[in-house]
Amino acid sequence: MNDETIITGPLYAGRKKVYPQATHGTFRSIKWALLVFTLGVYYLLPFVRWDRGPNLPNQAVLIDMPHRRFYFFFIELWPQEVYYFTGLLILAAMTLFLMNAVAGRIWCGYLCWQTVWTDLFYAVERWVEGDRRDRIMKDKKGWTLPHIREVATKHFLWLMIAWWTGGAWVLYFNDAPTLVWQLLTFKAPAIAYTWIAILTFTTYVFAGHLREQTCIYICPWPRIQAAMTDEWALNVAYERDRGEPRMSVKKAAHARDKGEKVGDCIDCQQCIAVCPTGVDIRKGSQLGCIQCGLCIDACDNVMKEIGRPPHLIYYDNDINVERRANGLAPVYRPIRPRTLIYPAMIALVGSVMLYQLTTRSNLGVNVLHDRNPLAVTTADGGVRNGYTVRLLNKQPNDRKIDLSVDGAPGLKLDIVGEGTGSSVTVGPDQTLELRVLVSAPLGTVPAKAVPVTFTAQDNPGAAKVTKASASDHFFPE
Structure with missing residues (x-):
């Protein structure tokens, strides 16, 4: 009789809710600055004016569907010039590849629209419900009246942000001030209300509910990026040789008195608490890590409090992770074939597009x-x-x-x-x-x-x- 193994329970672990904690530091400040800049451009750009002369629209960026034109400040593109959009896609791809070659998923951590809008939704959530510990405690207590009021307020604000996100998108297809007035007086075309509703729904769902699940399970870029990166690209990494063995500050003091090896990591788990995807960076590079650097800020703050050197977690390459484990000095190669080829391709495609644009005839x-x-x-x-x-x-x-x-x-x-x-x-x-x-x-x-x-x-x-x-x-x- 053969032995049989009986498996009980689910085959897959259930999703654990992530409660990102607020932090401060260099990379958090960079993310705030980029969030304000990118959202400011998106929401306000339709209202920027650009004088093109008589019989032409004066909106700086406009997709004029009735007249089949795309206006971008001094640039005007016609339907038969679809090759310009092909060139823009090539430039975008090469720029993404270059960012990956230099610093891994830096696009995901700082500039991806999913990251930017989710970060904004997190900020609203903290403002209304409190930080990580407050939200965890309120969820454990259940649905009290104050909690219901806070959750309702949060979702209302999320819907308002999502609604204006959809509203800003349709402003790129018509004169913005005119369309805003038509929307407010319910005289806008039905297609405008339809697209606002669609984008309101998608923004609310993706930024408010799917959140980190989008980065881990839906977006294809993490898997593509993993296949394209190399050992010289900078990624958020934990200095294991310096951090291990982990122990509390008190235990570390006793261990040092006995002459035992002590690591700088005190296992406070602040790096996990601030991570928007709940990743423990101390376990190495993972699919869920979006390279946002918030764990660096959290760890540096802890190291400062306990009087230990910063950058226990920092941007580093795989070569140095191995070199430090062997007691060797770190080395960096920012200039290598792929970091030269990608800029060269960007310059070539950009030059061709610029030449065609400046020499074309109307x-x-x-x-x-x-x-x-x-x-x-x-x-x-x-x-x-x-x-x-x-x-x-x-x-x-x-x-x-x-x-x-x-x-x-x-x-x-x-x-x-x-x-x-x-x-x-x-x-x-x-x-x-x-x-x-x-x-x-x-x-x-x-x-x-x-x-x-x-x-x-x-x-x-x-x-x-x-x-x-x-x-x-x-x-x-």
């Missing part, structure tokens, strides 16, 4: 040659080719466009429906499709197909002229 032309027939013989013995030409006016005003063709001697261009003229007016922010005939008189017909260039010119004869061109071929009979 006038476009496209040419398509008739497929059948390729050429027609005219009554005077010449040859005529037919083309479909599309002119694109990317400005908010009417523009007179002169169309010309060159590439072979004697070519003559006529726009069908415009008599014998070669000029048309294109409306603001419009595309105009034209039927164009190009003729070569007898004696100037090329012996074989030759490339020709169509040039669209804005304001012919003016001091400032905008040109755009497109090429095709002229075919003989």
Whole structure:
């Protein structure tokens, strides 16, 4: 008879509620500064004005869906310029990779929107219900009337923050002051209320309830980051060789009197208490650690109180963790191939985007040659080719466009429906499709197909002229 092991109880441990404790120090101050800056930009940027001239919106950052435009201060992007957004995604990815190469999950700890909004929600929770110990005691006592009042107040404030988060988002899609007034008077489009409701719900759920679970179980970046990092990247680490063996201050004093080895860690567990994900950094790098540095501040405060050197927990690389265990001096390599390649790629993509942005034209032309027939013989013995030409006016005003063709001697261009003229007016922010005939008189017909260039010119004869061109071929009979 084979022995059988009977497993009783759940296979997985239940979720333990995390009660992050407030702390102060260098990294907490950095997080507060970044929180104020990032949220200030998000909430206030729609109200910043930028004068672009007549017939153009004066909101600095605006996604103008009706006119298919994206405005960012002096930059204006059109739908056909989707490659700029591709470039921005590449820049964002390379920046994230660079941050990972330098200091691990520093993005997660300081700049990720989940971290920023959760930090804000934690601040509201502490303000209303008290710090870690107060919240634990109130939860143990159960639902008393004062506790119910505090919890209701907290959730109301959370919903207000979430509501304004959703409200600020829709302001990027319309003139902010106008839309705010429409929202307050219930005259805004239904789509605005719909998106505010969606983003209110998601912000409230993710920042108020899911919290650290988002970082551990939902976000894919921790797993991607773990595969991309190396042993030289700085991560929050516990100096085990200095901290062990752990013991209280009183026991440490007795141990020193006996000549025994004593570590600096007094096992106060303040590093765990302040961690937003409840990680014990003394157990080494873990998936739940978002590298926020709050445990560093908490530990440094304790070390200061007991008169021991700071930085028992600090940003360090895996190489030094091993070197210190072997009694060797720490070494750092901030400059290495990956910290050079990523900035080089950022500079390259950024330069290409900047060049394209500064050299682009707000006038476009496209040419398509008739497929059948390729050429027609005219009554005077010449040859005529037919083309479909599309002119694109990317400005908010009417523009007179002169169309010309060159590439072979004697070519003559006529726009069908415009008599014998070669000029048309294109409306603001419009595309105009034209039927164009190009003729070569007898004696100037090329012996074989030759490339020709169509040039669209804005304001012919003016001091400032905008040109755009497109090429095709002229075919003989």
